[in-house]
Amino acid sequence: MYNKLQKRIEAYSEEAQISNKSAMLQDIREVLDLLNAGKIRILDSDGSFNMWIKKAILLLFKHGDCTHQNFDAYDKVGVLPYDFNTSRYRKVPGAIIRDGVYIGDECVIMPSYINIGSYIGKRTMIDINASIGSCAQIGENCHISAGACIGGVLEPLVASPVVIGNNCFIGANSAVLEGVLVKNNSILAPGLVVSSSTKIIDREKGEKLPHGIIPENSVVVPGSYFSKNGVNINCAVIIKKTDGRSLDKVSINETLRSIEQ
Numbered sequence: 001m002y003n004k005l006q007k008r009i010e011a012y013s014e015e016a017q018i019s020n021k022s023a024m025l026q027d028i029r030e031v032l033d034l035l036n037a038g039k040i041r042i043l044d045s046d047g048s049f050n051m052w053i054k055k056a057i058l059l060l061f062k063h064g065d066c067t068h069q070n071f072d073a074y075d076k077v078g079v080l081p082y083d084f085n086t087s088r089y090r091k092v093p094g095a096i097i098r099d100g101v102y103i104g105d106e107c108v109i110m111p112s113y114i115n116i117g118s119y120i121g122k123r124t125m126i127d128i129n130a131s132i133g134s135c136a137q138i139g140e141n142c143h144i145s146a147g148a149c150i151g152g153v154l155e156p157l158v159a160s161p162v163v164i165g166n167n168c169f170i171g172a173n174s175a176v177l178e179g180v181l182v183k184n185n186s187i188l189a190p191g192l193v194v195s196s197s198t199k200i201i202d203r204e205k206g207e208k209l210p211h212g213i214i215p216e217n218s219v220v221v222p223g224s225y226f227s228k229n230g231v232n233i234n235c236a237v238i239i240k241k242t243d244g245r246s247l248d249k250v251s252i253n254e255t256l257r258s259i260e261q
Helices: 003-014 021-037 051-063 244-249
Strands: 200-202 207-209 218-226 232-241
Touching: 003 021, 003 051, 021 051, 200 218
Parallel strands: 200 232
Antiparallel strands: 200 207, 218 232
């Protein structure tokens, strides 16, 4: 549907010197508007990675002009406008949502930071002091707890964004980094750090799982394993599959999601 726009963005990224900066910035503006509307996203539901969207964002940072924003900032990217008549989510004072972000219906955005290119599925809570990195993809009915860090994709230049599936709970002060995929219905304990190099161990089976992927229905806690020379190295330990009791502990509060008057 957006093949022509994609081709123009890719052509700009190949130019050593931009021949028509005005046209390029206009096309980047279209990309941001499409991201805001949820019509495009850095990672499609089928898992395909839309590198051209990332290229558009990088072009903006390289060639855009810094301007004074309507708040205390001097930047190349503004904040996502909030329309009280049409926006279907709650935004608490102190929340910063950068331009080029999609926020689904009935989300709750507490004082936190959501970077450009991110996608937040409906009915998800972004709690206090959480940070959502550039182009991160978060599913529906999730809770990203206070102080959690969801890594970005622009810097460092890793291959793919962090993806959090549907119905996931990411514990307080945890971090999911470097393109890690957390599949549906998973619970990550507070303080857990998972990157693309973190070993993931299934405690029940005693197996080491592929790096960078938390399987569906996993309850994951911080752990360690013996390396050599008496050194223990941090890892992520799947202690069990999610069940009714564990899901009840992290179930979403319907009252908090309400935006009705």
